[in-house]
Structure formats: C-alpha cells, structure tokens
Amino acid sequence: MKAELISVGTELTAGITVDTNAAWLAERLGTLGVAAVRHVTLADDRQAVAEELRSASVGSSPPEVIVVTGGLGPTDDDLTREALADAMGVPLRTEPAVLEHLGEFFRRRGYPWSESNARQALFPEGAAPLENAWGTAPGIRAVIGDTVVYCLPGVPREMREMFARFVLPEIEARGAAAVIVARTLSCYGAGESSIAEQIADLMVAGRAVTVGTTANESVISIRFLARAANRAEADALIDRDLAEVRTRLGKLVFGADDETLESVVAKLLRQQRRTVSTAESCTGGLLAKRLTDIPGSSEFFLRGLVTYSNQAKIDLLGVEPRLIEQHGAVSGEVAEAMAIGCRQRAGSDFALASTGIAGPTGGSLEKPVGLVYVARAEADGCEVRRLTLGGHLSRDSIRQRGASAALNLLRLRLLGYSVTPGS
Amino acid sequence: MKAELISVGTELTAGITVDTNAAWLAERLGTLGVAAVRHVTLADDRQAVAEELRSASVGSSPPEVIVVTGGLGPTDDDLTREALADAMGVPLRTEPAVLEHLGEFFRRRGYPWSESNARQALFPEGAAPLENAWGTAPGIRAVIGDTVVYCLPGVPREMREMFARFVLPEIEARGAAAVIVARTLSCYGAGESSIAEQIADLMVAGRAVTVGTTANESVISIRFLARAANRAEADALIDRDLAEVRTRLGKLVFGADDETLESVVAKLLRQQRRTVSTAESCTGGLLAKRLTDIPGSSEFFLRGLVTYSNQAKIDLLGVEPRLIEQHGAVSGEVAEAMAIGCRQRAGSDFALASTGIAGPTGGSLEKPVGLVYVARAEADGCEVRRLTLGGHLSRDSIRQRGASAALNLLRLRLLGYSVTPGS
Numbered sequence: 001m002k003a004e005l006i007s008v009g010t011e012l013t014a015g016i017t018v019d020t021n022a023a024w025l026a027e028r029l030g031t032l033g034v035a036a037v038r039h040v041t042l043a044d045d046r047q048a049v050a051e052e053l054r055s056a057s058v059g060s061s062p063p064e065v066i067v068v069t070g071g072l073g074p075t076d077d078d079l080t081r082e083a084l085a086d087a088m089g090v091p092l093r094t095e096p097a098v099l100e101h102l103g104e105f106f107r108r109r110g111y112p113w114s115e116s117n118a119r120q121a122l123f124p125e126g127a128a129p130l131e132n133a134w135g136t137a138p139g140i141r142a143v144i145g146d147t148v149v150y151c152l153p154g155v156p157r158e159m160r161e162m163f164a165r166f167v168l169p170e171i172e173a174r175g176a177a178a179v180i181v182a183r184t185l186s187c188y189g190a191g192e193s194s195i196a197e198q199i200a201d202l203m204v205a206g207r208a209v210t211v212g213t214t215a216n217e218s219v220i221s222i223r224f225l226a227r228a229a230n231r232a233e234a235d236a237l238i239d240r241d242l243a244e245v246r247t248r249l250g251k252l253v254f255g256a257d258d259e260t261l262e263s264v265v266a267k268l269l270r271q272q273r274r275t276v277s278t279a280e281s282c283t284g285g286l287l288a289k290r291l292t293d294i295p296g297s298s299e300f301f302l303r304g305l306v307t308y309s310n311q312a313k314i315d316l317l318g319v320e321p322r323l324i325e326q327h328g329a330v331s332g333e334v335a336e337a338m339a340i341g342c343r344q345r346a347g348s349d350f351a352l353a354s355t356g357i358a359g360p361t362g363g364s365l366e367k368p369v370g371l372v373y374v375a376r377a378e379a380d381g382c383e384v385r386r387l388t389l390g391g392h393l394s395r396d397s398i399r400q401r402g403a404s405a406a407l408n409l410l411r412l413r414l415l416g417y418s419v420t421p422g423s
Numbered sequence: 424m425k426a427e428l429i430s431v432g433t434e435l436t437a438g439i440t441v442d443t444n445a446a447w448l449a450e451r452l453g454t455l456g457v458a459a460v461r462h463v464t465l466a467d468d469r470q471a472v473a474e475e476l477r478s479a480s481v482g483s484s485p486p487e488v489i490v491v492t493g494g495l496g497p498t499d500d501d502l503t504r505e506a507l508a509d510a511m512g513v514p515l516r517t518e519p520a521v522l523e524h525l526g527e528f529f530r531r532r533g534y535p536w537s538e539s540n541a542r543q544a545l546f547p548e549g550a551a552p553l554e555n556a557w558g559t560a561p562g563i564r565a566v567i568g569d570t571v572v573y574c575l576p577g578v579p580r581e582m583r584e585m586f587a588r589f590v591l592p593e594i595e596a597r598g599a600a601a602v603i604v605a606r607t608l609s610c611y612g613a614g615e616s617s618i619a620e621q622i623a624d625l626m627v628a629g630r631a632v633t634v635g636t637t638a639n640e641s642v643i644s645i646r647f648l649a650r651a652a653n654r655a656e657a658d659a660l661i662d663r664d665l666a667e668v669r670t671r672l673g674k675l676v677f678g679a680d681d682e683t684l685e686s687v688v689a690k691l692l693r694q695q696r697r698t699v700s701t702a703e704s705c706t707g708g709l710l711a712k713r714l715t716d717i718p719g720s721s722e723f724f725l726r727g728l729v730t731y732s733n734q735a736k737i738d739l740l741g742v743e744p745r746l747i748e749q750h751g752a753v754s755g756e757v758a759e760a761m762a763i764g765c766r767q768r769a770g771s772d773f774a775l776a777s778t779g780i781a782g783p784t785g786g787s788l789e790k791p792v793g794l795v796y797v798a799r800a801e802a803d804g805c806e807v808r809r810l811t812l813g814g815h816l817s818r819d820s821i822r823q824r825g826a827s828a829a830l831n832l833l834r835l836r837l838l839g840y841s842v843t844p845g846s
Binding site (some may be wrong): 011012013014015016017018019020022023024025026027028029030035036037038039040041042043044048054064076079150182205212214223225278280284285286287288289291292293295296297298301302304305306307309311312315316345346359360361362368395396399 | 425434435437438439440441442443445446447448449450451452453458459460461463464465466468471475478499508524546559605628635637646648695701703706708709710711716718719720721725726727728729730731732734735738739768769777781783785805810818822824
C-alpha cells in the first residue's frame with residue numbers, strides 16, 4: 001500500500017513553520033506497512049490543492065490513501081474543503097448535525113459565535129465528517145477513484161488523535177501487505193564512522209532489515225527497519241539484529257528507542273539506590289537540568305552547584321585557591337577537586353563535575369575552545385577525562401557533549417566497567 | 424517569481440528524518456521575493472523524481488526556479504543525477520575536471536578511493552557542476568524549458584553554503600519583482616488571544632504587511648512579512664508596524680528577531696553592571712543553563728544552586744526548617760527565603776529562585792502539578808509570583824515556563840517597571 005501526504009498552509013511554504021505532521025504520519029503509516037512515498041506541501045491555494053488531489057488520484061498507480069493536513073479552520077484562507085470538492089467535481093453542502101454541534105460547542109464555552117464558523121459545517125457532497133474531539137474543525141473522509149482521502153486539521157494534537165481514531169483502524173482493517181517495525185539503539189563513546197565500520201555487513205542494501213546510523217551531539221543512533229508479512233516475523237528479524245549489534249558494540253550501546261543517557265543513568269541509580277550531585281562550570285546547569293528532566297529525580301539527585309566564578313568554586317566546593325592559580329580553572333586538577341568537594345559536602349554517593357571553555361571566545365593556544373574536563377568522584381577515588389571537542393562546534397554543542405561525557409562516566413561506573421581512555 | 428522545492432530521500436518520506444532544508448530555502452527565497460509555493464518530498468526513486476521535475480517544468484505556469492536537495496552522494500540510492508538526466512532527456516557524461524578534483528580530495532585526506540565515488544563526477548549533458556567546498560558531492564545547475572534547476576546536497580551545511588554562493592546571486596541578478604522582509608517581535612506576559620486582540624486591526628488580510636502570531640511555551644511571537652518593490656520600501660512598511668505594536672503592547676514586548684528572554688536579561692545586566700545568582704528547585708538547573716547559554720555570561724552570572732532536597736535548601740541557602748515544615752517546600756514563603764538566602768551568600772545584586780511541582784506525579788488537590796513559585800530578591804526586597812500552569816502541560820513545559828517567569832521578573836525590574844499581578 002502507498003500513501004501521499006499533502007500539507008496545506010502558506011506558513012509552511014513560506015518557511016515560517018517547519019512541517020512535522022508529514023514525518024509523524026509517514027512513520028505511523030510505515031509501521032502499518034503503508035509507504036508514504038510522496039509528501040507535498042502547498043500554500044493556502046484552492047486551485048493548487050485541487051490540482052494535486054486530482055493528479056495524485058488519477059495517475060497510473062494512484063496511492064490507496066491520501067492524508068491532507070491543514071486548511072480546515074473557519075477563516076477565509078482555509079480552503080481544503082473547497083479544493084476537495086473541486087477535485088471530486090461536486091458542490092459543498094452544509095451538514096446540519098455538524099452545524100448544530102458547532103453551535104453547541106460555542107454556547108457551552110460562552111464563546112461568541114461568528115458566521116464564518118458555519119464554514120466548518122460544509123462538506124463535499126458524498127464526503128463524511130470526522131469528529132474532532134479537541135477542536136472545532138471536523139475532518140473529512142472522501143473517495144476519489146480508488147483513493148481514500150482523509151482531511152485532518154493541521155494542529156498536531158488534533159491531527160494525531162483523529163488519525164488514531166479514524167485512519168488507523170481503517171488501514172488495519174484493509175490488511176496491509178507488509179508490516180514494518182522500527183527500532184533504535186543509541187551509542188556513546190565512538191564516532192559514527194567507527195560504529196558503522198563495526199556493523200558494515202548489516203548495513204548493506206538488500207537485507208530484510210534496513211540498518212542506518214545518524215549522529216547527534218556525539219550520540220550515535222542505529223536505526224533498524226524490518227519489513228515482513230506480519231508483526232511477529234518482523235519482530236523476530238529485528239530482535240536478531242539488535243542482539244547481534246549489542247554483542248558487537250558492548251558498552252558503547254547505552255539504550256534503545258526513547259532512552260537517553262540521563263534516563264539510563266537515572267534507572268541505574270534508582271536500581272542501585274545511589275545518589276548523585278553535580279558541580280558545573282562550563283555546562284552551567286545543563287547537567288543538573290538533564291538529570292532533573294527525569295520525573296522523580298529527587299530520589300537520586302541531591303543537589304547541583306553551578307560554580308561559574310572562581311570564588312564560587314572556592315566557597316561552595318572547597319577548591320583550594322592555589323590549585324586554580326597553579327593549573328587554571330580549566331584543568332583536570334580543578335575538575336577533580338570540584339567533584340570531590342561536591343560529593344563530600346552533598347553527602348551523595350557520586351558527584352559529577354565539569355570545567356571547560358564553551359566559547360565562542362575565551363580560548364587560547366594552550367587551552368582552546370572545546371577543551372573540557374569532566375570528573376566523577378566516589379568514596380574511594382575520582383576519575384577525570386579530558387575532552388578536546390574542537391573549536392568548530394557551537395557553544396551549545398560543546399556544553400551538550402560535555403554533559404554527555406560526564407553522564408557516560410557515571411553510566412560506565414554503575415555498570416561496573418572500568419573506564420579506560422577511548423571508552 | 425515562483426519556486427518549487429524538491430527534497431529527495433527515503434529517510435524523509437519514511438519519517439525518520441524531518442526535512443528542515445525546505446523551510447530554510449523557502450524563507451531565504453521569500454526574502455528574495457521568490458514564493459516557494461510547492462514543496463515535494465520524494466523517496467530515493469529515480470522515476471518519481473524525474474516525473475516531478477518534468478511535470479513541474481512543463482505545466483501551464485512553471486516555476487522560474489526548482490531547487491532539489493539530496494540524492495547527490497556516491498551510493499547506489501543517490502539518484503538525483505540520473506533523474507535529472509531523464510527529465511532533460513539527455514545522457515550522463517563524466518566531467519574530467521570534477522573527477523580529478525574528487526581524486527585529489529581523497530588523496531589529500533588519505534581516504535581510500537572507492538570506484539563508486541566516480542559517480543559524483545557524472546552530469547547530464549548540458550548541465551554545469553557547482554563546486555561543494557565542504558563535501559565531496561558537487562551540485563548541478565541545469566535548465567529545463569524556462570526553469571532553472573539547482574541540485575544541492577542534502578547536508579544542511581553544504582546546501583546552505585552552496586545556495587549562498589550559486590543560487591542567491593543568480594536570483595538577485597534576475598531582479599525579483601518584489602522584495603519580502605520578515606521581522607519578529609517576541610512578547611511575554613499575556614496569552615496569544617489577548618495579544619492578537621490588541622493588534623487585530625493589523626492582522627486582517629489585504630494589508631501590505633502580513634501579521635500573524637504563534638505561541639511557544641508562553642512566549643508569543645508576532646511575525647511581520649512586508650512585500651514591496653524594493654528593500655527600502657519594505658523596511659519602511661515594516662518599521663511602521665513594529666513601532667505601532669511596540670507602543671500598543673509596551674512592556675509585553677521583550678525583544679525582536681532572535682532575541683530571547685535570557686539574551687535580553689543578559690544585555691540589561693551587562694549594561695547596568697549588575698550580577699545575578701540562581702536558586703532552583705523545580706527548574707532543576709534550567710534557569711542557570713539558560714543564563715549561561717549566553718556567551719560571556721561569567722560577567723554577570725555568579726553562581727547557581729540546584730537545591731532539590733529540603734536539606735540542600737537548608738544547607739546551601741539558609742532556608743529555615745520551620746518555614747518548610749509550616750508552608751511546605753512548594754510555597755511562596757520558601758521561594759522568597761531561597762532567593763534572599765541565595766543573594767546574600769552569593770553577594771550578587773539579584774537572585775532568582777523557583778520552587779514548584781513539575782510533575783507528572785507529586786501533585787495534590789491543594790498543590791497541583793503546574794503550581795510554581797518564582798522569586799526575585801534584591802538588596803531592598805523580594806518579589807514573589809505564583810503561577811498555576813495547569814497539569815495538562817508536560818514536565819518540560821512547566822520547567823521552561825517557570826524559568827521564563829523568573830527571567831521576566833528580572834527583566835521588568837531591570838527596565839524599571841514595577842511588577843504588578845498580570846504583568
């Protein structure tokens with residue numbers, strides 16, 4: 001089965017808003033075995049939308065499904081209804097039940113009724129309304145030739161809910177020819193090319209599972225797409241690949257699907273009933289922010305200190321002034337002292353520290369932008385890592401990567417790995 | 424002038440990657456007076472890409488420009504070259520100069536040469552290569568009928584650089600019929616509908632400046648698009664609207680274009696040579712993170728304390744235990760004590776504090792998820808605000824909005840406004 005996605009809105013064609021609906025729909029349809037091979041974004045232009053609907057549904061191999069998002073609201077530039085009627089070659093007519101429902105929606109909320117709202121009760125002859133539980137604009141289901149056309153609102157929350165309620169069951173009932181299952185493994189500790197090399201034989205074309213890598217701020221994601229006749233078969237194919245990659249990459253793999261470095265660290269801390277505190281210079285609160293992104297983080301996160309000034313490092317962490325004088329605030333020695341001092345004062349099992357030069361200015365030949373030290377202290381020792389992240393990176397990238405390196409130091413320790421250079 | 428954008432890649436049609444190139448190109452073209460009225464995303468499918476190029480360039484009113492991104496790499500599924508040749512009805516031939524350049528690129532870097540790289544030196548007869556300064560895949564410039572087709576790599580950095588070097592000058596030289604200038608004002612302190620009401624007369628259709636609003640985590644952006652015959656005229660139109668909206672909305676407007684609450688607060692702190700420190704409970708480091716996102720923040724940011732546990736609030740901020748017992752950690756009294764204690768110990772001019780329930784659990788009837796107190800202390804007093812953000816919001820939204828409320832408290836103070844409820 002094939003689908004075409006049409007996103008309608010001048011804010012999209014003008015580049016003011018990035019369309020996320022099409023990617024979301026494509027992924028959902030993909031897991032149902034429907035390939036969304038063509039996405040088209042059009043301005044609020046009745047003729048252009050009608051033309052696209054017409055040409056898509058009459059081609060030599062028309063898609064079984066077209067999903068249109070946007071252009072269903074009450075204003076003059078919402079023209080999806082009209083375009084659909086043009087493409088079907090039928091007039092619009094008012095659906096009295098929908099009109100009544102709209103009127104009640106406004107009365108109940110005490111909103112003033114404006115006549116333009118009545119436009120939302122117009123439907124092409126022969127098309128059916130789809131109820132919108134979250135907003136006023138109903139959707140439309142219509143048939144052109146052999147293609148079923150679903151028109152959904154552009155508001156993501158409304159669109160997603162209506163997709164689940166109206167589109168998904170109908171596609172499932174039609175019984176797709178293939179099921180696609182998607183999974184992800186996330187890795188930290190090696191570059192994308194090194195990881196791709198280690199799984200190169202799985203990444204060749206023509207296998208039943210398509211394997212690809214993407215990199216985002218030093219986290220490498222390995223994406224698996226399995227296509228099979230049914231769910232169980234697709235799951236079996238993909239599970240075999242997941243197990244193989246986990247074996248090959250070992251501790252480089254930190255999680256699957258939606259897991260993040262911080263969610264994995266949080267899970268391990270909870271399981272082991274351990275606590276952590278943070279002392280940050282260059283990451284400036286980001287490390288604490290990422291750890292407290294996790295609901296219930298008060299169970300394992302005791303406190304975070306953003307010691308940006310030297311005085312704060314001395315006052316709050318007990319870093320000795322002569323250490324800063326001798327080695328500079330950006331040094332392995334100071335990172336270590338920050339972590340040790342933080343742990344002692346917080347009374348936590350672990351402490352993580354960061355100090356570095358996030359840029360864009362403040363670097364020198366000896367200590368360039370992108371130099372970051374991270375440290376992990378525990379009762380019987382402290383481990384420090386020196387990162388040279390490269391001055392071509394943005395301030396935000398350097399901070400994100402510094403925080404990830406610190407989280408990974410803790411992850412490896414909680415997993416019982418000894419941390420060696422390059423790990 | 425009109426343009427069509429074609430994005431090529433199965434990772435895009437499958438929804439694995441969200442295409443940001445089209446929106447970027449649409450906005451750039453828009454400022455040159457070129458309306459990108461149609462964006463099409465296609466899988467790595469030679470026939471589909473060729474068909475789209477053909478039908479787009481032979482229609483009744485073909486676009487003057489087509490920009491294709493993606494599908495120019497060395498692998499078997501990179502088929503933009505072939506599709507373009509099909510659409511032009513010409514064969515591919517090797518460009519010797521490009522082949523030589525590619526070989527040298529690999530030799531210089533010590534990369535192993537693979538024969539598939541030679542595909543990148545293939546061009547449709549009559550088409551011209553466009554040099555790629557950042558990667559190996561050259562672009563292509565071709566003409567079909569009255570349409571100029573530019574094929575650029577899908578890697579955003581390479582695409583943007585080549586757009587600036589090859590596409591932009593040619594469009595400017597052709598002299599667009601109109602220039603579009605885009606500007607944004609950002610507001611905090613009122614809802615989108617309330618702001619839209621105050622500028623409703625500017626938001627009607629048919630004006631020379633198109634005005635629209637969007638909301639993101641309680642920051643309301645007002646977008647202005649002016650179309651005129653030349654830059655000076657467009658600037659004059661838009662400046663008049665900007666001034667009018669600033670007058671009407673007053674202190675609700677905190678910045679323009681790329682400015683954020685934190686960048687505006689940073690600018691004001693620097694101008695006034697004042698310093699700030701932070702004491703965070705529910706925002707968990709986010710407030711410190713946002714302030715230290717600003718390069719050079721060590722000038723005004725002294726320290727940040729993430730006091731997640733009650734003990735940390737007592738130890739690090741001097742909050743009295745009986746205050747927590749009496750009012751609870753989430754209370755105006757504790758927010759105030761946190762801010763005052765933080766400021767005194769840090770020796771900063773101001774301190775900002777937050778305490779609240781970010782959820783998704785931990786709420787009660789009396790103190791529901793979304794209840795957040797923020798406070799701003801200075802030498803002669805402390806101001807506290809109570810926010811009820813609503814339990815329907817995500818943890819991340821509640822934390823972002825809490826941090827923004829604290830930043831806005833400081834912004835208004837630095838501007839000399841007295842802070843009153845609802846401001």
